[in-house]
Amino acid sequence: MRSAAILAAPLLAFIPNVVGHGYLRSVAIDGKTYQGNVPNNPSGDSPIRLIDSVEPVKGASNPNLSCGQNAQNAALVASANPGSEVTFAWASGNGGNWPHNTGPMLTYMASCGDTTCDKFDASNAQWFKVDEVGMKSDGSTWVQQDIMNGGTYSFNLPNDIQGGDYLIRHEIIALQLAMSDGGAEFYPSCTQVRISGNGDGAPNATVTFPGAYSDTEPGILTPNVYNPGFTYTFPGPAIASFVAAGSSSGSGNNASTNSTSSAAPSATASSAAPSSSSTSGSGSCSDMNGNYAREAYRPRRLSRVMRNLN
Template sequence: MKSATYALVSATLAFQAAGHSLFQNLWVDVHGSQCVRMPANNNPVTNVNSNDIRCNVGGTRGVSGKCAVKAGSTVTVEMHAQPGDRKCSAEAIGGAHYGPVNVYLSQVSDATTADGSTPWYKIFADSWSSKGSVGDGDNWGTNDLNSCCGKMDVPIPADTPSGDYLLRAEVIALHTAGQAGGAQFYMSCYQITGK
């Protein structure tokens, strides 16, 4: 009985982990992975009182690159299960990890050194729709993300002032959100600069 229970727990954990994913690329006219603060792994953040909710575990440390983004342009965030794994044959976030896709901006003095503690404001949301964005019956933003090979187009507001920003792409998986601390946040921050 003990080995059967262990096998069931192992299979359950493997299924749950199969849905974990990372935002890892930003497309701004060209591919831009040099400006992402790549999380160490694809595990979710569940403690909304932790600093990890800002830009993921370890995401308060910047990288050297910035992606140039013009106000009024469209960027594309890209999410997949593992770093460098960009196959369209696999879901960007699977395992019934349904929920909204949100994108936020935070204006900062220098995107390479900002720790994510400055105020954030939402610029994009693909949540639940009664009609479904792609006419597929599953109306969550994560399904749209999966249908588009992990990519989601995000318009940058035309009235965004010039300067440096952190752009935070996030999925909130709601499959275990019925319990305290059950919502799973998958996010990455991108360091952008605009003129």
């Protein structure tokens, strides 16, 4: 009995740490689901870049803020179209429900430029924000609570985005320890997609990771996060607008026109509840039609446009 207790002690010490963190378990694009890999334990090819730990990324200057802990390029590039519905399912380190309920979920994209995303170095990525969601309209419950309850989160790719290979960086920021500098927990993930179609839009502005966030900005350092009447300010840039290829200015179209989130492009929001249901307790989403058209992509053209804009 004594030897069994000695063996069990390290395991018991490890379990709470695993349960308290998590990772992106799967992503569905137009109804086709791609499983991710348990961190540091790949079980099959996936378009989700593999991380080696369920621990959160800490610090806004951490190089792992781009795609997660020591993220490795994935083997697959998933097919998508402008306007495709993308659904994210998160899990705790032991495979159960996501363990946190306080903080925003943000989604960025980056062109893979002159190469395919399975060969692209994310440390060179130029990211643009396409979606953000925070508190619900009640002003006290976060949409992240729905993920903790076993739901998923969905958004739609921009309708006018130019075809090519892109990374989708979907991120949960857990704020339960963010009352002090450096307490915020970042859980970024990157999914490799190839967007078909005849779109001609490029983002009006891009940022880098690290670089987009500061450890002391209001959306990261939140000493009043549990106070009644707290108003949340999203970190990072505004949601991108899109301009036609070859154009350097213009009003463009909001990148999240078809997003299931009602978050506005402005940086400040006290409620960001989805205008229609963005979560599903059953772990699936409706209105997925399973279209996976493939067409030639144009990374070189988009790369030139983005260099001109920057």
